[in-house]
Amino acid sequence: MKWLTEAHRLIGTREVPGAGDNPVIMSWGNRLGARVLGITYGADSVPWCGLFAAHCVTQAGLQPPPISIRAKAWASWGEGLSIIATRPPLGAIAVFSRDGGGHIGFVDSVNRDGSLNIIGGNQSDAVSVRRFDRNRLIALRWPKGVAWPLQAPWAAAPAADTLSEG
16 A cells, blocks of 8 residues: 555654744645645644645545545545454554544554554654554545455554644
């Protein structure tokens, strides 16, 4: 899955604290533009998990959903998967609820307690792999017309809990 490969390549990409902006994150917004994102992306202080997901799927030759900057816009994208599946496909798009909105990332592995290790953008202000409880999961999605891979692997250990996301 090219989108997951791109996501892994970008681990460690961080937003710039304060008034500055990371030029890598800003380049995604500039390339995708308001037509794809639904807004003109102007600062990495604006929640960018949807921007990261849109960047990764377009690098794989896929079209993101309209207004892809909004995490919950991904909840109806592609094909729906069961959110109670023990081990969803590796790279499945996971949409989570959070106070004030949603969060999106890609399934990277599954922990023995059923929680998911998610690679995503704007997880503690960076591209990282973080652990998410399933009680926040509102949708699992897969790109239409793309063959399903193997199930996500069991994690050797849970990723660190996310401290913040957007």
